[in-house]
Amino acid sequence: MCGIAGVIHRDGPTDIGTEMTRMLNSMKHRGPDSTGFALFGAPSDLLVIRFKLADANDKRDTDFKERLDRRRREVGNRLKRIGATVELADSDTEYAYRVSVNYDGDLKTLTDMLEEVPGCEVLSIGHSLEIIKDLGDSNTVAQQYHLKGFSGTHAIGHVRMATESDVDISGAHPYWAYPYSDIAVVHNGQLTNYFHWKRRLERMGARFQSECDSEIIAVYLAQKMSEGNDLKTAMKQSLEDLDGVFTYMVVTKDSLGVAKDEMAAKPLVLYESDNLIVMTSEEVAIRSIIDHEIDTHDPYESEVLVWSL
Amino acid sequence: MSIGAGERRITYDARGLAEPFAEVPKISEIAGEKATFDAATLTTRQINLELKWLLYEQGVKDVTVRNPGAKHSIGVGILTRCRIRFEGSLGYFGLGVIDGPEIVVTGRVGWSVCENMMSGVVVIEKNAGSLTAAAIRGGDVVVKGSVGARTGIDQKGGTIIVCGDAGMNTGFMLQRGRQIICGNVGPHLGDSMYDGAIYVAGKVKSLGLDCVPGEWTDADTELIERKFRIYGLGKPPKFQKFVCGKVLYNYDALEPSERKLVIH
Numbered sequence: 318m319c320g321i322a323g324v325i326h327r328d329g330p331t332d333i334g335t336e337m338t339r340m341l342n343s344m345k346h347r348g349p350d351s352t353g354f355a356l357f358g359a360p361s362d363l364l365v366i367r368f369k370l371a372d373a374n375d376k377r378d379t380d381f382k383e384r385l386d387r388r389r390r391e392v393g394n395r396l397k398r399i400g401a402t403v404e405l406a407d408s409d410t411e412y413a414y415r416v417s418v419n420y421d422g423d424l425k426t427l428t429d430m431l432e433e434v435p436g437c438e439v440l441s442i443g444h445s446l447e448i449i450k451d452l453g454d455s456n457t458v459a460q461q462y463h464l465k466g467f468s469g470t471h472a473i474g475h476v477r478m479a480t481e482s483d484v485d486i487s488g489a490h491p492y493w494a495y496p497y498s499d500i501a502v503v504h505n506g507q508l509t510n511y512f513h514w515k516r517r518l519e520r521m522g523a524r525f526q527s528e529c530d531s532e533i534i535a536v537y538l539a540q541k542m543s544e545g546n547d548l549k550t551a552m553k554q555s556l557e558d559l560d561g562v563f564t565y566m567v568v569t570k571d572s573l574g575v576a577k578d579e580m581a582a583k584p585l586v587l588y589e590s591d592n593l594i595v596m597t598s599e600e601v602a603i604r605s606i607i608d609h610e611i612d613t614h615d616p617y618e619s620e621v622l623v624w625s626l
Numbered sequence: 627m628s629i630g631a632g633e634r635r636i637t638y639d640a641r642g643l644a645e646p647f648a649e650v651p652k653i654s655e656i657a658g659e660k661a662t663f664d665a666a667t668l669t670t671r672q673i674n675l676e677l678k679w680l681l682y683e684q685g686v687k688d689v690t691v692r693n694p695g696a697k698h699s700i701g702v703g704i705l706t707r708c709r710i711r712f713e714g715s716l717g718y719f720g721l722g723v724i725d726g727p728e729i730v731v732t733g734r735v736g737w738s739v740c741e742n743m744m745s746g747v748v749v750i751e752k753n754a755g756s757l758t759a760a761a762i763r764g765g766d767v768v769v770k771g772s773v774g775a776r777t778g779i780d781q782k783g784g785t786i787i788v789c790g791d792a793g794m795n796t797g798f799m800l801q802r803g804r805q806i807i808c809g810n811v812g813p814h815l816g817d818s819m820y821d822g823a824i825y826v827a828g829k830v831k832s833l834g835l836d837c838v839p840g841e842w843t844d845a846d847t848e849l850i851e852r853k854f855r856i857y858g859l860g861k862p863p864k865f866q867k868f869v870c871g872k873v874l875y876n877y878d879a880l881e882p883s884e885r886k887l888v889i890h
Contacts, residue, residue: 324835336859355795559862579794580795581793581794584736600696600715601695601696601698604696604715612753614734615753617753617794617812618775618793
C-alpha cells in the first residue's frame, strides 16, 4: 500500500528532518519494509552525492569490509580522474556515503563512471537535494543517518510496502531522476505500462537501478523537463502516458508537486496555507506536525498541483 | 493460557500486530446521561472501548469526544440510539457499521466514512474523503463540505447529502436510496447504477454507463425541501435528477411488482 508525504515551507528553512520523520512514523503501518527521505537543505555551490556501495541486507561474509574499502578507494580514484575535487566525505553506515565535490562537468558521465564500480549506486546528486533511504521504519532510518535537525525548505518521504520488487535499498523510494540534479519522486500505486516506458527511456540513455515501477516516474519527468517543459506540464503529460493507479509527489530545487491518476484510486490529504503546504496519504500524518485544528481536503482525480518556494 | 491478576491483556489485530492497551480507559467525565472524554492520547481501540462502555454499560446517551486526532476506525459498530459529537477530525473507516446513532463530526473525515451504515444520522461539518457512505443501507449522511471520489458506491438505501462538490464515479453501482449533491460532480456520475436517484445542483462532468436524466416529480421536491429543512441547509438550489436507464442489466428478470416501476 505504501505511504507518501510531502511538505514545503515558503517562509524559510526549518527542521525538516524531524518533521518528515514524524509524518512517516505515523504512517509506518502503511509500509514496514523501508523508509526514504528526499530533503532539500541550503543550496550549495558544491555538488552533494549520496551513494551506496552495498545493500543493507547483503551477506556479511569475511571479505565484506575489505570489499567495501576497495570499492570506496575506487570511487575516490574515479572522482579524482573525472576532475571532481572532494571537499567533504562522510558515512553514516558502513555501506552508504555522502560526499561534497567541486564539479561542473556532465552528471551522466560522473554517475555512470561511479556506478561502474561494483555495488555502487548513486542515490542522489544535487546542490541541495539529499536522498536518504534504508530498511526499517522512519525512526530507525532517521537515527541511523542523523536526520534530526536537518534544516531545509521542502521534502518528500515514503514508507514502503514492497509489492513490485525486492525489499532492499534499491527498491526503496524516493527515486532520484538520473542523471538530472535536484529532482526526486515518491509514489504510491502501481504502473501497468512500466516495461514500455522503461525500454523507451533506456533507449534514450537512462539507466535503472531497480526493478521498481516507481523509478520510471522520476526519469520520465526529468526527461520531459530536459525537453523544455516546466514541471507542471511534464506532470500533466505523465497522466496521459503512465497507466495504472497512482499518487506521486515530486520535488525539485524550488518546487513541490503532486499528481493523481484519473481514477483517484490512491489516497491523498492536503493541507494548504499561505506559507505551509503538507500532503500525505493519511491525515494522521499531517496532525503529527500541526497541533491546531486545520481544514484539509482530498484533491480530485487527474489533479496536478505544484507549489514553488 | 489464563491471565494472571494485574496482567495486561494483549490482543492482536487482523495483521497480527499487538494492541497492548485493550482495557477500557474509564476516563470520561459523566454527568447523568451525558459524558465527555479527551481522545488525544488514546489509541483507536481505547477510544472505541470507552465509547461502548459509556453507551452500553453506563447508560450514557450523549457523548462528546474531544481531539480524535484523525485516527482511523473511530466510532464503529455503534448499534444503539444515542448522540455522539466528535470535536475534531476522523481518519479512515470512521463510523462504520452503525445502526441508530446521531453523530456530528466538527472536522473532516477520511475515506469510507459510515461504510455499511444501517440507520441513524451523521453530519460532517467539513470535507469528507473518497468512498463516503459506501454501501449504506439506511439513514442520512450529510457532508457540509466537499467529498472525494466514489461517494455512495454500492449504496443500498438511505440518503447522502453533499453541500459542496463530489469527485468521479459518484453513485457508482447505486442500488437504492438518494444522493443530493449541491455542487459540481466529476466524471462518470451514476455509472452502472441500477436504482435510486441522484440529484445534482451543479455541473456534471459526464454521465456514467446507464445513468440518464430522470423525470422530476412532486415527491422529489418534497424530499429535497424536507431534508434541507431538517438539516438547516437553507433554501434548496435547483437540482437536476438522474436515474438508471435500465438497459445495462437484465431487467426482464425483475419481479412483476418491480417491473411496473420501471419507466422506459
